[in-house]
Amino acid sequence: MSHLPDTSALTASLPPVVLEVGELFDAAGHELSLVGGPVRDLFLGRVSGDLDFTTDADPDRIIAVVKRWADAYWEIGRAFGTIGLRRGGYQIEITTYRAEAYDPESRKPSVAFGTDLEEDLLRRDFTINAMALKLPSLELVDLFGGVRDLHARMLRTPGTPSSSFSDDPLRMMRAARFAAQLGMTVAPEVAQAMTEMAGRISIISAERVRDELVKLISGTSPDAGMDLMVATGLADHVLPEVAALRLETDEHxxxxxxxxxxxxxxxxxxxxxxxxxxxxxxxxxxxxxxxxxxxxxxxxxxxxxxxxxxxxxxxxxxxxxxxxxxxxxxxxxxxxxxxxxxxxxxxxxxxxxxxxxxxxxxxxxxxxxxxxxxxxxxxxxxxxxxxxxxxxxxxxxxxxxxxxxxxxxxxxxxxxASIRPDLDGEQIMALLGVAPGPVVGRAYRFLLEERMEHGPQERADAETSLRSWWSEQPEFEESTR
Missing domain, CATH: 1.20.58 (Methane Monooxygenase Hydroxylase; Chain G, domain 1)
Incomplete structure (x- = not known):
């Protein structure tokens, strides 16, 4: 992992839409910064198709700036200060500076818009995601040592871990996900807070927990992420059956x-x-x-x-x-x-x-x-x-x-791959002279067993087997009385 690239290197690796939208907001008199994962990924040598920005503009002003530039935009996240849009092949989210906190008993964040970039970065989950690239100047803002922690592969929080996890308990699972995806190690104080606060994951909706679990399990080292969840007690609330395996010994x-x-x-x-x-x-x-x-x-x-x-x-x-x-x-x-x-x-x-x-x-x-x-x-x-x-x-x-x-x-x-009886339902009914009903299902299962046991048969042989089976059924005896 390298140190901060120079401006020309950053410009070369950024999608053109980043600089375009930066110029738009600058011309409109607003601040705009690329923030979070996309900035982190610059240091990892990759560019995501999803781009996140933060700005001092409120949602109305965001729409006013981008509506003619974007291929499409939507306001689903407006209550949280987020406007989504699409430009070319990129999905973009632009969010007003904000701070948010969870009510101790609530599953949903209460949102208050912030006033500056530093306040916005402080409320983010981890230092590696609390870096911003100001646009269009391409000035890196790294107030909490995100580059240092990326280089050390150490996961820390911008503020205290307990405050971060209280704001959004799902961040504890996100720490495990980054262990699985990026090979990160959590700082001791982060692991301690995860252990002490593991129970707070229970206020998060099952859907959000599921989505985070899918991201973890899809990482390059999902065993490392899961091990962190078990070690800190998170798995006791999310996948207790896995945590319980620690007490057993393998049969073989x-x-x-x-x-x-x-x-x-x-x-x-x-x-x-x-x-x-x-x-x-x-x-x-x-x-x-x-x-x-x-x-x-x-x-x-x-x-x-x-x-x-x-x-x-x-x-x-x-x-x-x-x-x-x-x-x-x-x-x-x-x-x-x-x-x-x-x-x-x-x-x-x-x-x-x-x-x-x-x-x-x-x-x-x-x-x-x-x-x-x-x-x-x-x-x-x-x-x-x-x-x-x-x-x-x-x-x-x-x-x-x-x-x-x-x-x-x-x-x-x-x-x-698609084993079926040698006779289908229509042929069974015609041969036995019966209407649709339970008899046809039983006959079908009998022929399927024959197919499993003996492999494919000629139609005449299958019909002979079916007639023999039918002669032993109670319905056959009733039909011959």
Whole structure:
């Protein structure tokens, strides 16, 4: 990380719209500064498509200055002093200088407009986000040592941490997110305030907590961010099932607790994501959540067997239910909830293959049960191997290689991704001479089982099997009386 670039270097790296809007406000007699993340990112060598500015102009004056320049603008954040707009491919927010604080019992900030840039920067979350670039002069304003802290990768607050987190408790989760995204370490006083004030996260809406969690889990090192949440007690309020894993010991590796195992699985799952052209492009929130939560059923299922063995029977099924409950409480969408829960439910299925091998029927069922989650399940299962025993790790990897190979071979012969019976509903009704109803559903399930067990059949063979099944049904006997 370099020291402050000179003006020419800054100008070269900034999008032209930054300088354009700076000139507009200067001509209108108002102050304007690029602020927050976009300034921080200049020192990280990247430019965001979302640009944040702060100004002494009130919302009415902001609109007056930009309305003819912007491609479009909107006033959704007007109550908070923010006007949003679009220019070219950039999303821009311009906010009046402000200070805000949370009422101790409120989920929403009460806003008071500030009078100068210094006051505005003081109310921001961390020093690395409390830098501003005045426009159009390109003068850097760094009152709280943001450049120093970026260089040290240290997370500090402009004011006292307790004041910052009292203003907006979500900032505590944001600290964990920056640990995951940027490899930041929190200063001791920040960690202490997070620990002492962790309970205040409960006043934040589930939707805001969810969005921050998604950003954390999507970071380059989500295990580091999650570890900080657990260490400070934030996870006790956001993901208590993960925090509870610290008390358990892993079934197969009793020297390693399930919590550390889960962080390792999360890290390894990230490493198995693919690029934009691959089957599971990263960051994949579903895969990462499943990796983090895959063993949360273990605390409830731990049993001590005679001889000192520890078992966690059915922790996969229990974990799937717990994951569903927690993700719904965090207001995740139904598709994400179902996908994560299904992966948690299936994550132990492979071990039967590794121990005894499977018939083609069992392979078909594995593929069918995973459905569109198969590629994620491949990665989750491989990530779940954290043993330090090299021979065991190699044996499991070889077994899964073999399973994937068999899936590929069967996929070439059959449509494994969309296994269906050899007869459809219309053909079933015509053959049996029945109307739509429960009988058709039972017949369909019977043929699906036949398809799983024996693979694809010729239509004549499928019809013979269905007639044989039908002759044993009570409805058939009634129809022949």
């Amino acid at each position: 590796h009793r020297h390693k607790d399930v919590y550390q195992h889960s962080l390792t699985v999360l890290r390894q799952a990230c490493e198995l994501e693919t690029d934009d052209q691959g089957a599971v492009p990263g960051p994949d929130v579903v895969l990462r959540l499943a990796a983090l939560l895959h063993d949360i059923g273990k605390p409830a299922t731990r049993r001590f067997e005679p001889g000192g063995a520890v078992t966690f029977r059915h922790h996969d099924a229990v974990g799937a239910k717990l994951a569903t409950k927690r993700l719904r409480a965090l207001r995740f969408d139904n598709d994400t909830v179902k996908a994560v829960a299904r992966l948690v439910e299936l994550h132990m299925r492979f071990y039967g293959y590794g121990e005894a091998g499977w018939s083609d029927s069992a392979v078909r069922r594995y593929v069918s049960d995973a459905g569109p989650l198969l590629e994620r399940l491949h990665r989750l299962t491989r990530s779940d191997v954290t043993t330090r025993n090299r021979r065991k790790a190699e044996r499991l990897a070889f077994a899964y290689d073999d399973l994937e190979s068999r899936i590929s071979v069967l996929a070439e012969q059959e449509e494994l």
